[in-house]
Amino acid sequence: MSGERNPLLPYRATIQDIIPETSDVKTFRITLDNPRAAAGWRHEPGQLAMLSVFGVGEAMFSISSTPTRRDFLEFSIKRMGRLTRALHEMEAGGRIGVRGPYGNHFPYEKFQGKDLLFVGGGIGMAPLRSLIDFVLEAENRHRYGRVEILYGARSYDDLCFKSRLLDGWHKEPNTVVYSTIDRAEARWTGHVGFVPAYLEKVAPSPENKCAVLCGPPVMIRFVLEVLKKLGFADDQIYSTLELRMKCGVGKCGRCNIGAKLVCLDGPVFSMAEIGKLPPEF
Ligand SMILES: Cc1cc2nc3c(=O)[nH]c(=O)nc-3n(C[C@H](O)[C@H](O)[C@H](O)COP(=O)(O)OP(=O)(O)OC[C@H]3O[C@@H](n4cnc5c(N)ncnc54)[C@H](O)[C@@H]3O)c2cc1C
Ligand code: FES
Structure with a gap:
């Protein structure tokens, strides 16, 4: 994301479409309300964003749309608890907050030729x-x-x-x-x-x-x-790795595994890297 904006501040976004996937999973297609923010948004496959429902809370989700679609972002969300229930109750036109993108990405550059x-x-x-x-x-x-x-x-x-x-x-x-x-x-x-x-x-x-x-x-x-x-x-x-997260930007320590912070160093790891993490993992 461009500029020196506070990375913890969510952008306002509008739900453009809701695609039911299963009885408890829906894909939310959203756009950022601010045209400059929307134009500046860049994510990579595997990155995350924190979604907020105003007055309810926020939670981390993978961005499920390809970065080559620049006109919207999609999140595919399973109904679990308070936040995801509130999201599932929303309709197209509803407003939410989104901050990110966070974390590393699948190393698709390394995958080339394979x-x-x-x-x-x-x-x-x-x-x-x-x-x-x-x-x-x-x-x-x-x-x-x-x-x-x-x-x-x-x-x-x-x-x-x-x-x-x-x-x-x-x-x-x-x-x-x-x-x-x-x-x-x-x-x-x-x-x-x-x-x-x-x-x-x-x-x-x-x-x-x-x-x-x-x-x-x-x-x-x-x-x-x-x-x-x-x-x-x-x-x-x-x-x-999907460790529960709070800040998403390496400040709160909620997502640490040994010296690694999943929100910064992950969420994508090779098994060679996971093998070096503390044994409880
Ligand atoms: C890096 C990352 C990526 C994620 N990507 C997605 C995604 O693409 N789609 C999606 O539907 N969900 C994803 N999640 C999980 C999502 O963040 C949680 O389901 C969400 O926080 C639930 O919020 P809630 O308030 O609805 O439920 P809560 O009330 O917070 O939780 C409800 C129940 O779900 C359990 N739970 C919540 N979060 C997790 C978790 N991370 N791991 C295991 N159990 C959990 C709780 O223990 C509780 O039993 C991701 C989580 C992380 C950390
Ligand atoms: S979620 Fe706060 S440090 Fe990773």
Whole structure:
């Protein structure tokens, strides 16, 4: 963000559209009210922003839209508690606050010339969506090799971004999408089973490939085991850490892991970096 503006001060923004994704996830498309702020906004795939509902509070979210869309920002938000409930009750035209962008980003520069494997679970697809859309963008696609996307949710209803997942990404050149749900359902003809087991079955080769993961900690743990079995090295695997945050700018210490602050040094880390963090992590 440009200028010497206080980074803790939110910009006013307007909700332009609300796209229901599942029964408890909605994508909020917003624009900044101040045209200069909107023109100056730059984010990278994987970065975060703090959203506020006036009179309720604020919380950190991944920016789920690609930075190549300069005309709006999107956030895909699961209803959890007070703040997210208030957001879910809002309608298009509603006003919120937004400050950011914060944190590092997926190192898409390092990924150039490589194949990419995305593994996501549930709402964990939100930050991955920004990077996947970025990589598949016509102007960027030639910089990356084969793209594999493996995504799972508890049920068909819980699959986020269905239009991309079932009818969009797989139509892109050299792109394969594997989706799965935990338990069989009459209307689902796709794969049934947990993400790690499906990954083991698909068995992607680690050769010249980076894996990018985001999802619930239990899924990440088992996915890592499978990737290790398949021969992926720690520096080929990237994930985001979602520690609870308050300031977002490295001042309050709420998000520290040892000497690292997730809001500044993260949220994106390679497994090689995560391996050096204190053992409780
Ligand atoms: C770096 C980062 C990126 C995030 N990106 C997204 C995103 O793209 N989409 C999205 O829906 N959510 C995301 N979250 C989580 C989001 O910030 C929380 O869901 C939000 O703070 C909940 O606020 P609330 O007031 O509605 O719920 P609260 O009342 O604060 O919490 C409700 C319940 O959710 C639990 N909870 C809240 N936050 C977290 C968390 N970070 N990890 C584990 N449990 C939590 C609480 O323990 C409680 O049980 C992200 C969090 C971080 C730190
Ligand atoms: S959230 Fe305050 S230091 Fe990271």
